[in-house]
Amino acid sequence: MQLASSNDEALQELTNFVLSDVALTQKILRLSNTVSYRTASGRQISTISSAIFLLGFDMVKTCALAMLLVDRLPDNNHAQSVRFELAQALRASVIGRQLARRSHFPDSEEAAITALFKNLGQLLVASHDHDVYNEINVLTHAANLTPARASIQVLGCSYDQLAVTVLQDWKISDTLIHALTPLSSRTLKAPLNRQEWMAQVASFSAEAAGLMPHLYDAKQLTDNQALVTRFGAALNLDKAQIDQLFVAASEEAHILLDSMGLLSVPDKQAELPSDTDSSAENLLNDFLLASPDPDSQPTISCHPSGKPINxxxxxxxxxxxxxxxxxxxxxxxxxxxxxxxxxxxxxxxxxxxxxxxxxxxxxxxxxxxxxxxxxxxxxxxxxxxxxxxxxxxxxxxxxxxxxxxxxxxxxxxxxxxxxxxxxxxxxxxxxxxxxxxxxxxxxxxxxxxxxxxxxxxxxxxxxxxxxxxxxxxxxxxxxx
The missing domain is CATH 3.30.450.40 (GAF domain)
Structure with missing residues (x-):
């Protein structure tokens, strides 16, 4: 998370970071060799350095973070809900990256990472306490509460507050954490600085990510107009530009989700909650990232020295x-x-x-x-x-x-x-x-x-x- 830009030192550190995890290395290379990204020559990308050159520093960094989230969240009996929230996080990240490409702010690629973390609270609760997750969803739909109000009622804090607490524990930069601050529901004005812009991008990306699975539904015409009304002036987006952004982001997200096995994730459906006395404080004990299972890492055919046979x-x-x-x-x-x-x-x-x-x-x-x-x-x-x-x-x-x-x-x-x-x-x-x-x-x-x-x-x-x-x-x- 200290890799804020693609300078020479950051490039070296990102390459070493990815190479230090064999499973992560293989996933980045697999993404690089998809039809949409492979080189015109059709040759296989075989090194992380080539992947960074092909995909770009920012995309490899964000994808690496996303893949680590996928790998290191615990596997449990509520995989569909976890997969749904992961897919939402990844879609939001892709949208954030699309907006970063349009920005004049320095180090704008951080917006993609902020968007990735915007629904971290939902993701962690779905993963660690599914009963609480379902109870919040029931309140959201049945009582017509916002997710923030429903999560406060059940957890004692909002999803966003929970995410901030966990990210602080993970030593994530204050710039990214402050960008997760909830915005008002009214029409937003143009940002005065980079920090405001990142917060607007994170909120827009999270809301837009929820609409992407319904890209061609009639209802989305109304939802897209609501996005234009709220975010249009702030992010300099009109209806046509938002429609174009959705198409481009959907294509990119499809590739990323496919590389992680997260395609065909159903919409979130609330289940009846069971009795629980879980609280945000108790949940925090389980939120540290676990180490990946070494047995899941691929093996390479090598001489005893470590030199590859090929x-x-x-x-x-x-x-x-x-x-x-x-x-x-x-x-x-x-x-x-x-x-x-x-x-x-x-x-x-x-x-x-x-x-x-x-x-x-x-x-x-x-x-x-x-x-x-x-x-x-x-x-x-x-x-x-x-x-x-x-x-x-x-x-x-x-x-x-x-x-x-x-x-x-x-x-x-x-x-x-x-x-x-x-x-x-x-x-x-x-x-x-x-x-x-x-x-x-x-x-x-x-x-x-x-x-x-x-x-x-x-x-x-x-x-x-x-x-x-x-x-x-x-x-x-x-x-x-």
């Missing part, structure tokens, strides 16, 4: 992705660097990979971008002097030699490993060092390692693809 195919896909990114003219240098690092990391099964650049001011080689296990701490400590010594890094740089070490404990290799590396990465068993040199000018190096031996080595075809990746990176660095 390393050649993964490397080839990465080379193609980098080539396409460079050819498009739209890829930023840091996006390309992340793509190269992730291709090495995923394609060869490394546990840590980094780009190390020469720093003339400090006369050091310093890690600038990193990916993988404990990437932040290892990036901070991965630095060494530019003064040449007889260690494996300086030997590789001096000779511009790509080194692929299958056994770092071998008698010929171990004495060449410098003390700083042994302290930072004491359990390294296999690694690669790829110097980055252009016309005898040293720029830095690529490094990646494993904590296991790699007796299978690196095939000639794999070596060729790794060198191609390095060459593409050098070309990009040389052109900037």
């Amino acid at each position: 390393a050649h195919a993964l490397l080839l896909a990465g080379v193609q992705d980098v080539t396409q990114m460079m050819g498009s003219g739209h890829g930023k240098l840091n996006e390309l660097i992340m793509q190269v690092l992730e291709t090495l990391y995923q394609g060869m099964g490394f546990r840590f990979a980094t780009l190390c650049m020469k720093d003339l001011k400090t006369e050091q080689y310093r890690a600038r971008v990193a990916i993988g296990e404990s990437h932040a701490a290892r990036q901070a400590g991965f630095r060494f002097s530019t003064t040449s010594t007889n260690d494996i890094f300086h030997l590789a740089i001096k000779n511009n030699a790509d080194l692929m070490i299958a056994d770092a404990t071998a008698t010929k290799i171990y004495p060449l490993i410098p003390s700083w590396h042994r302290q930072l990465l004491p359990d390294t068993q296999s690694f690669i060092v790829l110097p980055l040199v252009i016309q005898e000018k040293v720029l830095g190096l690529l490094y990646a390692d494993r904590s296991l031996l790699a007796p299978e080595g690196v095939s000639a075809d794999e070596t060729s693809l790794i060198k191609t990746l390095k060459g593409l990176l050098l070309a990009a660095l040389n052109s900037r």
Whole structure:
């Protein structure tokens, strides 16, 4: 939730965040490879870096949050109600993202996340105490109360207040939490600032999400006009624009819901409540996100070292992705660097990979971008002097030699490993060092390692693809 914008650091952190969860990685890749998003070439997207380049930073971040909500809410006997509220949250998020694209406010993509959380209170109550959820629904329909009033009567607090309490416990930013504040029911005026705009988007998105399943019903003509009356001036939307927004958002939401198995969710139907003494305070004890079940995560066929059996195919896909990114003219240098690092990391099964650049001011080689296990701490400590010594890094740089070490404990290799590396990465068993040199000018190096031996080595075809990746990176660095 600290990833507020798509700057270089945030891009690195989002990539690492997704890659740290295998199940989440697979879901983002599956979404990227749907018909609506796949590239014109029809090639499969195989890395999160490519997914971010294709879908956009904001969409991947919001989708990742939504997928974590889906995965980490408890499975129970009231799945239909939970699925309904999840679908509503996801539809609202998509609508929020559509509105963010029209906005002039900075970091407007946060509106999609705020919209995602707008009905968090309903979602959590449906998941954790279905009897209370049904009782509130009965009051809403039978007594003609608003959900806010009905939830206050049953829980002692409104759904929105419950959501705010939980989000504060989750350490969500105050900006997002304040945007969940309920708005008046009267016609809204144009927002004076970004905070007001986010609150308006969150409310509009939540109301509009409830209408999306009935997109072509006659009743929605009246409901859409009500949205225009209340939000039109504030969000600069007329009837035609709202209709267009609904069509675009419905298509995008359909893809997202399908990727999560949430299509064909029936409308909410209230059931007769049973006696309960549950309260908002008691419910809060169950609202911490649970860890995902590791048994549910997919397995990948690998050598004992962790290197994928299909390393050649993964490397080839990465080379193609980098080539396409460079050819498009739209890829930023840091996006390309992340793509190269992730291709090495995923394609060869490394546990840590980094780009190390020469720093003339400090006369050091310093890690600038990193990916993988404990990437932040290892990036901070991965630095060494530019003064040449007889260690494996300086030997590789001096000779511009790509080194692929299958056994770092071998008698010929171990004495060449410098003390700083042994302290930072004491359990390294296999690694690669790829110097980055252009016309005898040293720029830095690529490094990646494993904590296991790699007796299978690196095939000639794999070596060729790794060198191609390095060459593409050098070309990009040389052109900037």
